[in-house]
Amino acid sequence: MNDLLIEKVKGKEKPYVESLRKLLGRFRSPFVSGDSVGIKLHWGERANKGYLPPDYAKEIAAWLIADGAKPFLFDTTVLYSGGRRTAEDSLKTAANHGYTSDFLRCPILIADGMDGREVVDIPSGYRHFKTVQVGSVFDKASGFVIFSHFKGHMVSGFGGSIKNISMGFASRAQKQRMHADYHPVLDPGKCTCCGICVNVCPTKAAGISEHDYPDYDLKKCIGCAQCIAMCPELALRIFWNSDITVFQEKLVETAAAVWKKIRGKTIVINALLNITTECDCLPGKHPIIGEDFGFIGGFHPVVLDEESLAMTGTDIFEKAHPGVPWQRQFSYAREIGFTDTANKEKIE
Numbered sequence: 001m002n003d004l005l006i007e008k009v010k011g012k013e014k015p016y017v018e019s020l021r022k023l024l025g026r027f028r029s030p031f032v033s034g035d036s037v038g039i040k041l042h043w044g045e046r047a048n049k050g051y052l053p054p055d056y057a058k059e060i061a062a063w064l065i066a067d068g069a070k071p072f073l074f075d076t077t078v079l080y081s082g083g084r085r086t087a088e089d090s091l092k093t094a095a096n097h098g099y100t101s102d103f104l105r106c107p108i109l110i111a112d113g114m115d116g117r118e119v120v121d122i123p124s125g126y127r128h129f130k131t132v133q134v135g136s137v138f139d140k141a142s143g144f145v146i147f148s149h150f151k152g153h154m155v156s157g158f159g160g161s162i163k164n165i166s167m168g169f170a171s172r173a174q175k176q177r178m179h180a181d182y183h184p185v186l187d188p189g190k191c192t193c194c195g196i197c198v199n200v201c202p203t204k205a206a207g208i209s210e211h212d213y214p215d216y217d218l219k220k221c222i223g224c225a226q227c228i229a230m231c232p233e234l235a236l237r238i239f240w241n242s243d244i245t246v247f248q249e250k251l252v253e254t255a256a257a258v259w260k261k262i263r264g265k266t267i268v269i270n271a272l273l274n275i276t277t278e279c280d281c282l283p284g285k286h287p288i289i290g291e292d293f294g295f296i297g298g299f300h301p302v303v304l305d306e307e308s309l310a311m312t313g314t315d316i317f318e319k320a321h322p323g324v325p326w327q328r329q330f331s332y333a334r335e336i337g338f339t340d341t342a343n344k345e346k347i348e
Ligand code: SF4
Pocket: 186, 190, 191, 192, 193, 194, 195, 196, 197, 198, 214, 230, 231, 232, 233, 234, 235, 236
């Protein structure tokens, strides 16, 4: 696609800051001096080993500062227990991963506030959501850089720009609305009754009694999938209460609603580096399933993710997460008009 910028990193040394600098230098920046610009990224869950190092965020911040803009970095709190459930914990996790204001030379915020209540409902009007609720960040920024680590994901197949704008901006309530359609199912033949799923469950839906298998109270379960992700024996699988495609549609609807608010003065960049099977939300070291391709940038998240998949190939994600209908993200985006590129800026 000729409306995207690509910088390949083959044969270069990590971190690939020089390549990102070149990519940024080729953008015709939509930002002007004095603009406050939010850089949205994921700094990795506590004990996750696959997240992107802070060097790239620092480079983006420096690029913005050089043009007189005022960048800040942000993320939102999450549903599951771990190092990002509260704003305080999330900022600590960021710092442990090297994401500090001193290093980045810009502030770091939690968009839904230190108490998770700084949220705003924005219009959606699609099939599943009339409104979507996201972190209150729009009044803090006049533009955005959406910087996404492109990798696998348990329920969306892959995660890139669409997911970063959707789940990444969503309040905890909105995350729950997107995740509400599935719950865990146990394979007793594999379960060793270790109790890890019980310990990580944020709502106490998972319980276990001595000499027994765990069970899951579906009235309390919020479908966060943390138990499934953390089970060392792969004894839990996802049971979809509705068609699995509904999650893909909800993900896209949330992204589309956010995009209506931020398009025009937003650039999107995917880092096709350290492509792991799982998302950076999960602790641990996850298998790498693709080579380091480089950076790809543009002005539309759907276009960017489609081209990213064309570069990596889809087979690596289908093998890691068989049966996930990730294609629905693109067909649904087209159905609801999220692929509108009328306001696309000229890149070079
Ligand atoms: S984490 Fe897995 S193996 Fe351990 S009790 Fe839960 S289901 Fe069983």
